[in-house]
Amino acid sequence: MQIKNSNALKFIDILLDNEKVLDLESYDDQGVKVTTHTYDVLKISSDEIKRDYRDLFEGRERVDFFAVIVGVIIHDLSKGSIRKMGERFSHSQMMIKKPEYITKEADVLLEEIENQLGVRINDKTRKNIIHIVISHHGKWGKIQPNTKEAHIVHRADMYSAKYHRINPIGADKILELMTQGMNIEDIAKKLDCTTGIVKDRLKRAKHELRIKNTKQLLNHYKKTKRIPIGDDFFTKRVRETEKLIRAVNKKGFKNLVLENPLLDYLEDDRIFEEASES
Structure with a gap:
């Protein structure tokens, strides 16, 4: 049949x-x-x-x-x-x-x-x-x-x-590479993303922490090692994207x-x- x-x-x-x-x-x-x-x-x-x-x-x-x-x-x-x-x-x-x-x-x-x-x-x-x-x-x-x-x-x-x-790369990964002396262009190549994404993640982190510039953000990272991805809505979407990626990879x-x-x-x-x- x-x-x-x-x-x-x-x-x-x-x-x-x-x-x-x-x-x-x-x-x-x-x-x-x-x-x-x-x-x-x-x-x-x-x-x-x-x-x-x-x-x-x-x-x-x-x-x-x-x-x-x-x-x-x-x-x-x-x-x-x-x-x-x-x-x-x-x-x-x-x-x-x-x-x-x-x-x-x-x-x-x-x-x-x-x-x-x-x-x-x-x-x-x-x-x-x-x-x-x-x-x-x-x-x-x-x-x-x-x-x-x-x-x-x-x-x-x-x-x-x-x-x-949404590329799940967060500002923490970017700042870690910055502590090693890498510039934005090199970081983008290392993380396989655009310089626009690198700048966006740094901007979001500065906004959430109410920090004015990247130098202050870098100092904050060195002290705390904790950097937000973005606001709650953006963070939720990043987590959903990460979950989706894991499901398909698995x-x-x-x-x-x-x-x-x-x-x-x-x-x-x-x-x-x-x-x-x-």
Whole structure:
């Protein structure tokens, strides 16, 4: 007896093992791996669906779960490919100036997985996936979300980017390197972050301690070894980001995606035009 979502699960499994998706593990934004952010977007999306409907059976009738899952997995695909290929535009610039690059990349990858599995995604679902990918930046991109699924992913992406993509480096680590005589540029290289992040963490610490300059902050650190990350809200977001990073590092991006409850509610008949017999 064939499981009703067997091809959908196989499709997602193959997609997660695709080279372009695996490449995302090697790239980060603000100290957070692209795959960690991707998992976070999927979790936030599924949590919103669970919150908005009585149960996931009802949610499945209103929302295309497969489009959401696949759309999320590949929504930041170009963050890897543009760096690997040496493109001059960043992912954000591509979303505004060359959305056709984003569309083609997603379309080619979907076709590649289809050919491997021997199935074809129906036109409605395929268009939904592509639209999620091309519109996930909302007003910060050229294409705006105009489907329920695209709006869900856009909101999840914005929340994750704002609150869970915070480099967990604190002023204490920076000041420790300063005591060794390192300057801001060298510290940024050592901690694998931008000089902007270094300056931001020092600024936040000075604000919380009501200290006027970095020299006074350094003296405070030498005496106490205790430096705040920032205000309570910022500290909470840093801790949430650290927890997210630990979870993905411990269980793995692919394993966490495959544990998402939305996968249990997929149905091949709703997704594919034709499925190969198992």
